[in-house]
Amino acid sequence: MRDKQDSQALLKVRDLSVSFTTDEGEVEALDRVSFDIARGEILGLVGESGCGKSVSAFSVMRLLPRPMGRITNGKILLDTKDLLTLTKEEIRKIRGKEIGMIFQEPMNALNPVKKIGEQIAEVFLLHQGVSHRQALDLAIGMLDEVGISDPANRALEYPHQLSGGMRQRVVIAMALACKPKLIIADEPTTALDVTVQAQILDLLQNLQKKNGSSILLITHDLGVIAENCDQVCVMYAGRIVERASVQTLFKNPIHAYTRGLMASIPRMDGIPKNKLMTIPGIVPALSQLDQGCRFAPRSGLSHPVNSLQRRPPFKEVASGHWVEACPVCTKI
């Protein structure tokens, strides 16, 4: 199964570890994280703040803040190219062309003193060697494609003149300009209203189908995961604790953290005013992580010593359903 996936996968991340130098010393933000994204597939990364979702995305783009962030171990293969061995110039040719990125806060992702048309045109100028005039025309075409009305005039506006939803459309237009094979969307709708979120996700899905690209979708919203993804990785404290297809994960979650996360959100079909399930405590600080099962302190279950000292193996419990097999946290 794994081998078959391997051969089809567009992006393969293997044993990726990332550490940051902080005031509290060296902290490990990612601990041997592995995942694959197949062609034309949407992979969701879900977890709470500080679990390593965004660090994974930034590592793939090689955009970790320097010199604090370092990739200490692992491989990131796009097709057959190892992104971690590329030089600065080589990775620049990949960013925006083969991998596009959509950021969480569109206002921060756009340059406030440049017209949006110019900003999108920059992508074409950098990667396709077209003239400035042609690049602007292509940019206007992109604005039209992402559903902005009157694109020729909108291209002359500045980011502050647009609403939040429109700005995110502009960011999507930039990310998709060169029809990249992989799109990394880091919480693309967190800053938006539900109605606009629905528009943006709908747009993203349509463009993905049209171009046949793959998406790495990062979110903390299980609803967004359920409606948009094919495969899901659940992250906790720098590790992937469970990976499965979206149907399997929601029907048959195994890890205690996944189950706790699902039970703690108020549901539209739940009983109002019922006590919500909670996960006690808070997400642990990265400087205080153990080698063993990291969910142990919050699971409310007593762990034997050996599962606290050694990292539980990542096991395939059913076809395509992988889980960090801590004997206590995965017992149902």
Next chain:
Amino acid sequence: MKQEKEVLKLDQLCVHFPVRGGVFRRAIGSCRAVDGVSLSIKRGQTFGLVGESGCGKSTLAKSIVGLVTPTSGSIFFQGNELNSNLLTPEYRKSVQMVFQDPFESLNARMTVGAILEEPLVIHRLCGKHERSKRVAKLLKQVGLPESAAKRYPFEFSGGQRQRIGVARALALEPELLVLDEPVSALDVSVQSQVLNLLMDLQDQLGLTYFLIAHDLAVVRHISDVIAVMYLGKIVEVGPAKDIYANPVHAYTKALLSSIPIPDPSAKKKRILIPGDVPSPINPPKGCAFGNRMNSPNYLTSVDQELKMEKVGAGHWVLACPCCVHL
């Protein structure tokens, strides 16, 4: 069961902000942030208010706690009309607010104890010794250790800070708590802890909540009555279960259909709303939502006085010809 006593009533409340321009910064127009809102909240109830950003939810909350002066209309608290320039200390004591961002709403230079004592000092409620006892009790109520009083806000996580925010609001033993997006800045697993705390406190202390949230599942979970707001107006209000089971206004229907459901096998029909909330500075002449949806009946709503109509027990809807089909 709950007493049916009215705690807060708003009657045709308007908050218009002047838009200034020209050389002399004269008012050249107005931004109708809240435009004729009437509602009534009963004791012990949770009144949920939902709507997109920019629809006037927060302005409405601020006008209730007296941070914004209403342009016209009236506020009745426990049956007495408040003169907006004369918010009495009693009223300020009885209505308290919990803010959205627990990282910004606590003074970083004050200890938690000092933060919780401040309202007691301002209202000259009790002596020094009594105050520290009250602080200990408040911390216990929100599930924090007594030792927290000597620490500073940065030492706490987001969820714990929001508990401190709730404790501060409870210090004056208020009737009504205005909760402006109390959990939207928190992680999912922590969000449910704070929601449970809010529900417990309501049971214990008989509090009334005015809850603003954009997460419709959260609102549904803890509210008794829900109002849907669009461009400064309430378009639909009713018991929570009626609003979710039988939404009448086209906006309510569309809003509910855009919530992502955490169940991949759920098939549902999404009503996509094009565009954004229009600007309240220059609103459309007719029904604002009909205009956004390009409703074929939009022209019939132009220059009409739209009124709330009753569609069920306690369930009212803004009867506009393009959005409501009765």
